[in-house]
Amino acid sequence: MAALAVQCPKCRTALLADDLNQLSLLPCPGCQNLLQVEIFPALFRQNAPAQTGELLLVQGEATCFYHDSRKAVLPCHGCGRFLCALCDCELNGEHFCPACLEAGKTKGKIKSLENRRTLYDSIALSLAVLPLVIFFFWFFTFVTAPMALFMSIRYWNAPRSIVHRTRIRYVMAMIFATAEIAGWGIGIYFLIENLNG
């Protein structure tokens, strides 16, 4: 980070040591905006230089899967391939090769790397309920109700929100969608009956 010192978020004035870790809001020396800044030891931590991997000196030693000339230091937790220090990516105490890390991120296998999820349960519930709430669009339920039912069944086992969430939205969507489909069925039946009779 270019600016090492702690700054006021508004005017970017560097704050003095006396302004830090105080119990009350203090005025910024630059803009007089009230601030309370708490700093932690990580601010002063020096980043360790990146490891490059030890070169192979003795024939017969285990080598890295990705670099023939470098000494293997540990196996990948995902695929078991031998890795050198350069290829070793540590994540929460586990060691992965770059390929497994990438695969874990894209396929959602490593939960702590996941940074986006689609909430299919909310989509299904909206498809079932929104056309009813927006009263003038109730006739859209002819299309949205089957879609909501399909989504609820198709994505029943799909990962929901990363924070605790039940399947209540799927259940509600299915109830509403089924009722709407039934309503349409009954309506069409009576329409045909009236046309015939």
Added chain:
Amino acid sequence: MADQEYRRLTRSRVRRKGVLTLASARSSLWLGKDHLLKIDSNRYTEEYKRFYFRDIQAITIRKTKRREIWNMALMILLIVWLATLVDALLSVPVEEVAILWGTAFVFVAVPLLANNVLGPACAVYLRTAVQIEELPSLNRVRRARKVVDRIRPLIVAAQGQLTPEEISIRMGKLIQASAEAETARQRLVVPGPVLSVYPVDEPSGSPQIGVEPR
């Protein structure tokens, strides 16, 4: 339920982006085993950002004027409603304007009251080695302090604690290192020739090659 991975720290709040506020974009904060989780949601997708306790460098609470601005706007609305009410009272019976008064109270006075009960507004920023992230769900000073008080022991457990003396010494070193880095950066920038300091050859005069700049 007994072994939940995340515990809620704040309810989801509207996330502001520039001047316009997207009503559907919301942000919330959750407490994990070794990190804070910020969830930005638009109801149909969620985006996650994790801040590990070992990486948090600083938390800044900056008081904003949002409460005062809302107070002003709601007071103006309340005055307009009251004027309308007084006008209506002079011309129609009280029973007929009671509903109007009730509506005014619900839509203006209650938010005004809530805005003041919640306390001063603020913006909270969390700093790590690679980013400074705003936490929109912490928008009141009281709530922000409550959350900081809750996560402080976890950060201290992960990183240790700084004494006031240590802060002074280390900040001094940090500022000095910053200044040295800035000086070194400036040295790397090679200044181009400044034409005005060089003598201009006279067309009729003798050649002046090798003449020191003035």
